[in-house]
Amino acid sequence: MSQNQTLARPGPPPRQLSTTSGDYDSSNPPDVRKYLGTYGLTPPAVESFDVQAQRCLRLLAMKPTPIEKFQYLTHLRATNVHLFYRLLSENIKELTPLIYTPTVGEACVRWHEIFTQPEGMYLSYTDRGHLRQILDNWPYKVEITVLTDGSRILGLGDLGVNGMGIPVGKLALYTACAGIRPEATLPLTLDLGTNNKALREDPLYMGARVPKISAEEEKEFLDELMAALTDKWPSIVIQFEDFKNPFPSLERYQNTYAMFNDDVQGTGAVIVGGFINAVKASGVPAKDHRAIFLGAGSAGVGVAKQIVEFFIKEGLTEEEARRKFWFVDSNGLVTSDRGDKLADHKVYFARNDNNGRQYQSLLRLIDFVRPTILMGLSTIGGAFNTDILQRMAKLNDRPIIFPLSNPSSKSECTFEEAVHNTDGRCLFASGSPFPSLEYGEKLLTPGQGNNMYVFPGIGLGAILSEAVSVTQDMIYASAESLSTSLNKQEVADGWLYPDIRRIREVSVIVTRGVIRAAQQNGVDRAVKLRSLNDEQLDAYIKERMYDPHQERDIVGGEAAQLLTSGTNGYTNGVNGITNGVSGAHL
Numbered sequence: 001m002s003q004n005q006t007l008a009r010p011g012p013p014p015r016q017l018s019t020t021s022g023d024y025d026s027s028n029p030p031d032v033r034k035y036l037g038t039y040g041l042t043p044p045a046v047e048s049f050d051v052q053a054q055r056c057l058r059l060l061a062m063k064p065t066p067i068e069k070f071q072y073l074t075h076l077r078a079t080n081v082h083l084f085y086r087l088l089s090e091n092i093k094e095l096t097p098l099i100y101t102p103t104v105g106e107a108c109v110r111w112h113e114i115f116t117q118p119e120g121m122y123l124s125y126t127d128r129g130h131l132r133q134i135l136d137n138w139p140y141k142v143e144i145t146v147l148t149d150g151s152r153i154l155g156l157g158d159l160g161v162n163g164m165g166i167p168v169g170k171l172a173l174y175t176a177c178a179g180i181r182p183e184a185t186l187p188l189t190l191d192l193g194t195n196n197k198a199l200r201e202d203p204l205y206m207g208a209r210v211p212k213i214s215a216e217e218e219k220e221f222l223d224e225l226m227a228a229l230t231d232k233w234p235s236i237v238i239q240f241e242d243f244k245n246p247f248p249s250l251e252r253y254q255n256t257y258a259m260f261n262d263d264v265q266g267t268g269a270v271i272v273g274g275f276i277n278a279v280k281a282s283g284v285p286a287k288d289h290r291a292i293f294l295g296a297g298s299a300g301v302g303v304a305k306q307i308v309e310f311f312i313k314e315g316l317t318e319e320e321a322r323r324k325f326w327f328v329d330s331n332g333l334v335t336s337d338r339g340d341k342l343a344d345h346k347v348y349f350a351r352n353d354n355n356g357r358q359y360q361s362l363l364r365l366i367d368f369v370r371p372t373i374l375m376g377l378s379t380i381g382g383a384f385n386t387d388i389l390q391r392m393a394k395l396n397d398r399p400i401i402f403p404l405s406n407p408s409s410k411s412e413c414t415f416e417e418a419v420h421n422t423d424g425r426c427l428f429a430s431g432s433p434f435p436s437l438e439y440g441e442k443l444l445t446p447g448q449g450n451n452m453y454v455f456p457g458i459g460l461g462a463i464l465s466e467a468v469s470v471t472q473d474m475i476y477a478s479a480e481s482l483s484t485s486l487n488k489q490e491v492a493d494g495w496l497y498p499d500i501r502r503i504r505e506v507s508v509i510v511t512r513g514v515i516r517a518a519q520q521n522g523v524d525r526a527v528k529l530r531s532l533n534d535e536q537l538d539a540y541i542k543e544r545m546y547d548p549h550q551e552r553d554i555v556g557g558e559a560a561q562l563l564t565s566g567t568n569g570y571t572n573g574v575n576g577i578t579n580g581v582s583g584a585h586l
């Protein structure tokens with residue numbers, strides 16, 4: 001097939017931010033509608049955003065299942081992007097579980113059935129050699145992309161191109177939490193085959209019906225892709241997400257591109273952020289902690305490596321810090337004499353003090369180690385059963401229990417189980433949300449150690465500092481900044497993480513920490529930011545954040561001029577109004 005045939009574009013480019021004048025027109029007064037030639041195309045009422053938001057919430061309430069709510073919100077984002085983000089930012093606690101974990105998990109499993117419109121880009125293995133040209137089909141200037149090969153979607157396994165829900169969901173959070181403009185985000189899914197046989201055989205599946213390509217083939221493909229992305233958008237920040245084996249690409253690209261892997265690094269940072277507060281609340285000094293990790297994959301090892309860094313900052317040697325971890329994977333305790341070949345990333349934490357005993361039972365290992373900390377990153381829902389939780393409560397005044405597997409069905413225990421089996425004494429954070437719980441006289445609120453506390457700030461910090469790479473210090477700074485972001489009330493209530501409703505404020509603090517670390521490491525190109533003090537830097541960050549409340553609900557640059565010069569009461573700036581592809585707003 002010739003190059004032209006490969007790249008032939010049958011219709012208009014995919015539009016992540018498809019908007020129609022009709023949706024925006026709802027709040028335009030009649031004179032503007034007449035000017036735009038849209039008069040008569042929408043109902044006569046001129047509606048404020050608030051009225052439109054009320055209707056959206058009612059519509060949402062009418063949808064009986066989470067997946068139908070997810071579909072409605074997808075439709076809203078595609079047809080009225082500012083209204084969607086206004087709704088999301090005003091209802092972040094309630095809506096995040098619908099656009100992200102846990103609902104996004106179900107959406108990815110069923111993506112081939114529920115798909116109605118493209119959002120983001122797909123690049124296939126058969127496109128290699130042409131990746132740079134294909135990127136030209138994307139109509140917007142991109143500042144950040146989230147890319148996945150779909151090979152490990154949450155704890156749900158290999159979902160191939162169905163994994164697109166994850167980049168779309170994470171980038172929506174980049175916009176809602178850190179104010180990265182929606183049109184500057186690119187959800188990207190790599191169609192590199194899938195080992196999910198049922199999907200390959202499903203007539204509705206939309207990716208290549210071949211097994212996953214080899215690691216070597218993937219490496220070559222990613223080499224081409226990284227070069228193509230940075231050639232097209234030289235300051236782009238690239239977030240890798242939900243790869244089955246994320247370590248090779250992280251090692252290969254982290255010093256040469258502005259990239260990070262959220263499952264390894266973002267997870268590590270967010271857990272350390274809450275962990276710092278849990279250690280304080282536990283009353284046990286850092287040097288006396290011992291941690292069992294159920295699950296020794298990318299997330300588990302990513303978390304432990306960053307806790308090692310924290311322990312070192314608390315005065316331990318690296319060797320002392322490393323020895324505080326006992327990992328369990330599907331073959332039992334990770335030891336150097338287990339008899340199987342350990343994956344490279346596990347070797348650092350392999351135990352050699354097990355006296356030849358290969359613990360298969362978590363309970364027995366708990367008796368042996370007497371841990372203060374139990375982390376779950378195993379994808380095994382319910383693995384922290386009653387016996388295990390009660391044993392942790394017997395060993396500790398304030399056991400630290402973090403069941404982090406996603407979505408909720410894979411969580412190693414629920415908040416309720418953890419509270420009831422530890423007499424309400426546990427210090428708890430999960431990956432997916434759980435409701436608050438009345439226990440005795442108290443209302444207990446679970447921590448949600450979700451990456452959304454850090455990745456938006458890591459991304460925005462890298463964008464604003466124009467970082468040439470995302471250093472480990474920048475990642476660690478996001479954790480430390482997060483741990484300082486709780487207000488007095490949250491600290492008094494014993495929370496490990498700040499209220500998610502304050503996420504935009506938290507993201508400013510995280511972004512500032514990330515920018516400062518970039519400056520200290522000398523990887524920042526935006527050197528003018530170095531002279532700003534913290535207050536000035538915060539003001540700069542806030543000013544650069546997209547705020548859907550400030551967006552004009554009109555279409556087209558000419559109309560913007562009319563409105564700013566006219567007397568119709570529209571006096572805001574014209575932030576973000578340009579004539580995009582096909583006259584689309586944004």
Ligand SMILES: NC(=O)c1ccc[n+]([C@@H]2O[C@H](COP(=O)([O-])OP(=O)(O)OC[C@H]3O[C@@H](n4cnc5c(N)ncnc54)[C@H](O)[C@@H]3O)[C@@H](O)[C@H]2O)c1
Pocket residue numbers: 152153154155156244262263267270294295296297298299300328329330331376377378379380404405406407410430431432449450451
């Ligand atoms: N902050 C968060 O909420 C967050 C962030 C990242 C990942 N996660 C979740 O963590 C989980 C793991 O992610 P990952 O990237 O490490 O996946 P992974 O596939 O790399 O690792 C899973 C690990 O669990 C182990 N495991 C499987 N079955 C087991 C069993 N029966 N007993 C003990 N161990 C077992 C595997 O051997 C492997 O070491 C996923 O559910 C993911 O959604 C949560």
Ligand SMILES: O=C(O)C[C@H](O)C(=O)O
Pocket residue numbers: 101153154155242262263405406431449450451452
């Ligand atoms: O963002 C999260 O917290 C989810 C995480 O990336 C995951 O893979 O489970």
Ligand SMILES: [Mg+2]
Pocket residue numbers: 154241242262263
């Ligand atoms: Mg992930």
